Amino acid sequence: MLIAGNWKMYKGPREAGAFCRALREADLGGVDVAVCPPYVSLADAVQALAGTDIGVYAQSCHWESEGPFTGEISAPMLRELGVYGTIVGHSERRQHFGETDETVARRVDAALEHGLYVIACVGETEAEREAGETEAVLGRQVSVLDEDDNLVVAYEPVWAIGTGKTATPAIAQDAHAFIKSLLDVPVLYGGSVKPENAGELCSQHDIDGALVGGASLDLESFAAICRAAFPYHS
Numbered sequence: 447m448l449i450a451g452n453w454k455m456y457k458g459p460r461e462a463g464a465f466c467r468a469l470r471e472a473d474l475g476g477v478d479v480a481v482c483p484p485y486v487s488l489a490d491a492v493q494a495l496a497g498t499d500i501g502v503y504a505q506s507c508h509w510e511s512e513g514p515f516t517g518e519i520s521a522p523m524l525r526e527l528g529v530y531g532t533i534v535g536h537s538e539r540r541q542h543f544g545e546t547d548e549t550v551a552r553r554v555d556a557a558l559e560h561g562l563y564v565i566a567c568v569g570e571t572e573a574e575r576e577a578g579e580t581e582a583v584l585g586r587q588v589s590v591l592d593e594d595d596n597l598v599v600a601y602e603p604v605w606a607i608g609t610g611k612t613a614t615p616a617i618a619q620d621a622h623a624f625i626k627s628l629l630d631v632p633v634l635y636g637g638s639v640k641p642e643n644a645g646e647l648c649s650q651h652d653i654d655g656a657l658v659g660g661a662s663l664d665l666e667s668f669a670a671i672c673r674a675a676f677p678y679h680s
């Protein structure tokens with residue numbers, strides 16, 4: 447059971463350091479925990495969490511180790527910083543920054559090759575779900591990924607991200623079971639996870655944790671989500 451906080455473009459270095467120092471002391475119930483700060487805050491997070499089991503993840507990484515790629519960061523650079531893993535292919539990157547299944551696959555492969563753990567995100571839009579295309583979309587997104595001990599998938603229905611609309615546990619369970627029928631890796635659920643719904647979601651057979659956006663920015667709510675998931679920890 448992994449509970450990962452995707453901070454998106456929130457918390458600069460000072461705030462990240464203070465949050466992580468407080469996180470060290472918080473009651474997280476014993477689940478596996480990760481935080482995913484913006485690039486500029488990674489070093490402070492790594493330092494503040496040194497000696498703990500809490501993993502620090504980036505939010506993306508490039509497929510080349512170095513080169514003329516303005517604005518990008520590579521897997522070896524993240525490793526040098528002491529970063530443990532990275533999110534890849536978040537729907538906000540697909541929507542706003544032109545990320546495609548092909549670039550997601552290249553980033554995932556490079557991150558794994560350089561020893562980073564990877565949370566690869568997949569998920570359908572509302573229009574795709576309404577058109578009955580959910581499984582086709584998930585199938586296409588998952589088809590570019592290969593099984594790996596250091597890979598987990600996050601199922602994040604785009605219509606549930608930051609909207610307050612959570613997939614029902616049954617909808618999420620169905621999507622997770624479908625993804626696992628294609629790829630034998632743990633699957634996290636993401637999309638408006640909160641302390642109030644985390645337990646029921648994580649109780650589903652094929653939900654192996656959560657990727658939490660908004661509710662991970664507040665220490666109390668993030669810790670409460672971790673504790674709510676703990677009974678389903680294996």
Ligand code: PGA
Nearest residue numbers: 607608637638658659660
């Ligand atoms: P949310 O975001 O929890 O704010 O819906 C989840 C995510 O985008 O990873």
